[in-house]
Amino acid sequence: MGMESSPEAPQPVRVVLQAVGGWIGRLGRIWVEGQIAELNRRGGMAYITLRDPVANVSARVTCPIRVLRAADPAPEPGARVVVHAKPDFYVPRGTFALQALEIRHVGLGELLARLERLRQTLAAEGLFAESRKRRLPFLPGVVGLICGRESAAERDVLENARRRWPAVRFEVREVAVQGDRAVGEVLAALEELDARPEVDVIIIARGGGSLEDLLPFSDEALVRAVAATRTPVVSAIGHEQDTPLLDHVADLRASTPTDAAKKVVPDVGEQLQLVRQLRDRARRVLQGGIAREEAWLAAMRSRPVLASPMGELDRQAEQVLGLRDRARRALTAALDRAGDDLAHTRARLHALSPATTLARGYAIVRRADGTVVRSAADVAPGEELRLRFAEDGLVAIAKDREDEEA
Numbered sequence: 001m002g003m004e005s006s007p008e009a010p011q012p013v014r015v016v017l018q019a020v021g022g023w024i025g026r027l028g029r030i031w032v033e034g035q036i037a038e039l040n041r042r043g044g045m046a047y048i049t050l051r052d053p054v055a056n057v058s059a060r061v062t063c064p065i066r067v068l069r070a071a072d073p074a075p076e077p078g079a080r081v082v083v084h085a086k087p088d089f090y091v092p093r094g095t096f097a098l099q100a101l102e103i104r105h106v107g108l109g110e111l112l113a114r115l116e117r118l119r120q121t122l123a124a125e126g127l128f129a130e131s132r133k134r135r136l137p138f139l140p141g142v143v144g145l146i147c148g149r150e151s152a153a154e155r156d157v158l159e160n161a162r163r164r165w166p167a168v169r170f171e172v173r174e175v176a177v178q179g180d181r182a183v184g185e186v187l188a189a190l191e192e193l194d195a196r197p198e199v200d201v202i203i204i205a206r207g208g209g210s211l212e213d214l215l216p217f218s219d220e221a222l223v224r225a226v227a228a229t230r231t232p233v234v235s236a237i238g239h240e241q242d243t244p245l246l247d248h249v250a251d252l253r254a255s256t257p258t259d260a261a262k263k264v265v266p267d268v269g270e271q272l273q274l275v276r277q278l279r280d281r282a283r284r285v286l287q288g289g290i291a292r293e294e295a296w297l298a299a300m301r302s303r304p305v306l307a308s309p310m311g312e313l314d315r316q317a318e319q320v321l322g323l324r325d326r327a328r329r330a331l332t333a334a335l336d337r338a339g340d341d342l343a344h345t346r347a348r349l350h351a352l353s354p355a356t357t358l359a360r361g362y363a364i365v366r367r368a369d370g371t372v373v374r375s376a377a378d379v380a381p382g383e384e385l386r387l388r389f390a391e392d393g394l395v396a397i398a399k400d401r402e403d404e405e406a
Contacts, residue, residue: 020089028086032098033083034081035052035078036075037180051180059096082106083102083103084100085099115218119245128249132227133252136232145157145203148207156258157236168265190225201231202231203260203264204250206257208237217237223248236255358390366386385397
């Protein structure tokens with residue numbers, strides 16, 4: 001039930017705080033999970049700032065040194081722990097704190113299981129799909145680099161990149177890469193670099209570490225922020241055995257910061273060598289093509305029709321003359337054969353002609369009716385006969401028949 005109060009009858013501060021303390025006390029003992037952001041020891045007590053694993057929320061924990069030492073090994077800043085605590089409200093100062101009764105480290109298996117569940121959730125949303133990953137620019141004008149302060153990862157990226165392409169420019173943002181402040185600082189640097197239009201690619205680099213050290217790079221807020229950037233992001237955490245979720249959502253994963261420099265910045269020597277190779281290849285292809293065309297042209301020019309055009313005309317003229325002479329000979333021979341055949345036919349006709357027979361002294365005897373007399377026995381004495389000679393004829397009167405012997 002609420003406390004009764006009014007402007008005329010307000011409740012004193014002590015009463016209100018005592019009521020708040022009573023309400024909090026009724027929560028009972030509770031297990032709380034978080035990450036140790038700060039840990040200070042004074043006398044026989046340890047004062048811990050326990051940060052929420054995801055949200056930017058923290059609570060104060062008071063812990064006897066013996067409870068702290070009971071967790072073997074003793075927790076240090078950055079460790080993920082589970083605290084069995086009793087909520088307490090200190091009325092004189094109006095402050096809230098958790099009184100630690102027991103502290104346990106979060107097991108490695110449990111952390112991996114949580115990361116796997118988060119990975120499956122983000123994968124189901126499509127944040128790790130290959131289709132959404134963007135290609136890196138061939139030659140970035142400005143490279144954004146998010147790394148630890150004065151870290152080996154920063155030196156590896158800068159030195160290797162400038163060795164490959166001395167003109168490349170960097171925008172470096174040094175942040176905390178482990179601990180409770182890592183996620184917030186990396187997010188702020190990522191947002192700043194992504195907002196700059198001249199930055200063509202962003203590298204998030206760290207020189208490896210344990211699973212606990214790499215937890216900030218599996219933070220859900222950071223993973224979603226990387227997925228939402230307009231600038232391609234390269235993950236170069238420098239590890240192999242444990243893959244943080246940042247590797248899955250980044251547009252390109254590099255095994256080490258040095259590998260990231262090689263993948264983001266092209267090697268000027270290699271590119272010049274490639275240009276020389278392509279230029280030589282183009283020259284050889286062009287020269288080979290020209291040589292083939294020249295050989296074809298020479299072969300065409302060496303052909304008789306092009307080497308001596310008039311010779312081909314002369315050959316064609318000779319062929320025409322030869323065909324004409326052949327046609328003339330064939331026609332003459334055909335005419336000669338036809339003339340001979342005609343002469344033979346004429347001779348045969350002449351030999352068979354009655355006129356030829358008459359010319360040899362024979363005559364044709366016919367009666368007055370025109371019938372030819374073939375035997376003397378067919379003629380009656382006194383019958384008028386007509387005799388036809390070669391040139392002329394006459395009329396005769398038959399007398400007596402003579403025998404052949406007479």
